[in-house]
Amino acid sequence: MSATEARFSGTATYIATEDLKVAVNAAVTLSRPLLVKGEPGTGKTVLAREVADSLGLDLISWHIKSTTKAQHGLYEYDAVSRLRDSQLGEPGVKEIGNYIRPGRLWDAFTHVSGSGKAGCVLLIDEIDKADIEFPNDLLLELDRMEFHVHETGQTVRAETRPVVIITSNNEKELPDAFLRRCFFHYIRFPDVETMRAIIEVHHPGVKDDLLAEALGLFYGLREVPGLKKRPSTSELLDWIRLLMADQVPPSALKASREEGRLPPLSGALLKNEQDLQQLDRLARR
């Protein structure tokens, strides 16, 4: 297992907390999947890319939709086009392998990067979007890292076990048998210090006074009762980029807070009309 030698310790563009590092390293060392949960916008999906970067592996993403089936990840047998081809008398129709389309898991199991390095990071994004049986259907495949192709009788096995990172938004509960095989990490909403570090990584030139005001407003906003969608890290980053691009002075933020107006460019923070109204109502009071 070549991946075990590398250790994940955050990257230049990603601030990883201590517990996250341990969880990732445990998952890498033992080649078990890592399940990541957390509020939307706390960097669950980005984590996979950063882990891949820091381990020097390629990233294969499998984005799950409500219609995704476990089989899609393994392979698909395109029986329909084979039928068509047979009627049209195409050559190659005898070879069933021509109609087997490898899925993301197959790719990940057999992936060899351009430089000849085996192994990769496989991201299974938003696993809770799929049917509830979906994780169960993948149990054996993720556990043994191999599966059987019935149509051709071939067995696909991962020589180098990929690092599997799974994200979930908690829309559905995941089955216990699946959970038992994973490491679990819950990305907490970052505290002010971590947030400051995160922003400095993304916007190196940000001025201290602007940052202080923006953070104050942001955390204040998150405390506002009854918001439908509380602004998260990604929204804060966008907002600060806008503030910097528009060269909004820190005093403008301060003034808006003291006078109880909506902060400038608040559309970047609140994506919901009702939330904006709610905030406006509270501010006026």
Next chain:
Amino acid sequence: MFLRLFFGLREAGVPASLLELLTLIEAMAQRVPAFSVDDAYHLARATLVKDERHLDRFDRVFAQVYQGLGEAAGETPEEILADIPEAWLRKLAEKHLSEEEKARIEALGGWEELMETLKKRLAEQQGRHQGGNKWIGTAGTSPFGAYGYNPEGIRIGQHESRHRRAVKVWDKREFKNLDDTVELGTRNVKVALRRLRRFARTGAATELDLDGTIRATAHNGGLLDLKMVPERHNAVKVLLFLDVGGSMDDHIRTCEELFSAVRGEFKHLEYYYFHNCLYEFVWRDNKRRHTERIPTHEVLRTYPADYKLIFVGDASMSPYEIVYPGGAVEHWNREPGEAWLRRALDTWPRAVWLNPVPERYWGYTPSIGMIGKITEGRMFPLTLSGLDQAMRALL
């Protein structure tokens, strides 16, 4: 240590399994944590806990186990307790009390004394929670509750003035808000969720219309003619009426959370609140129940008959509230609750009433029997089997 942690967790209701323990030991053997207690804590957490609701319980158990080890190493619990800083206590209270309230506390024996009691209480409870009790608990028993100051909501140990010693990481208990051991009912309703899933997934997805294809191909003289049908989406629409107020509140919150958790499964899920019995008004936001009411007539008109109606309520009230005009406890109702219930049942024939009161007590409350009669026996207890029956009655 891990065995103790493991059994401690299981006792605390965290569903850690043998497989996970083995994984943890394997990871330790492979030296994933670099010989630091913090790392070991993080690793154990990532391995044994699979649900953020259990993180707080894990922190508590870990603190206990670790403290036990500390004792053996010469660090007594008192030493650890001595770390609750005075300033932190003061700040904690200051943050939550207004000037006026502070004055009242002054009158009631003075600040220092109160702080002393709070400190003692903290220490005492930290000791006692070994037995499985919660920390600074419900406001009811605490003298501090009288000021509307509920220590439970305060994250103990999260203040920066605490020393960043290893043992404090889990003492911060940052996941407290996510813990779900609220009431007995939670468990039942959680199981209920699983039932609902099955119920919600009754439109199996088909894309290739096999029968149609065979028929069309045969018509075509054997030349393949594919027939596709649109994927059948789950068409279950649910209209939820939740009883709020009094004893129902705890149940309702769990129900509502769980129902919204399966929201993705239903095509539509709409919910309204009522109090005790359905009358001419319902509301959607319990905080604004007196200002933003929605006429029940409007709800009756809005949702077509293919909605499935689920009432959740204890149905425990005075019989007058059901059968007499003006019987409602909160307002003057021109028509009896029964009329409104019947109207709702006529509009949405597929209906059930879920009752969190255990079935064996139903006989003691006449109103439960009355509502049971109005719903034609479709009242089910909020238990595993009850929900199973209810879902079957709805289908």
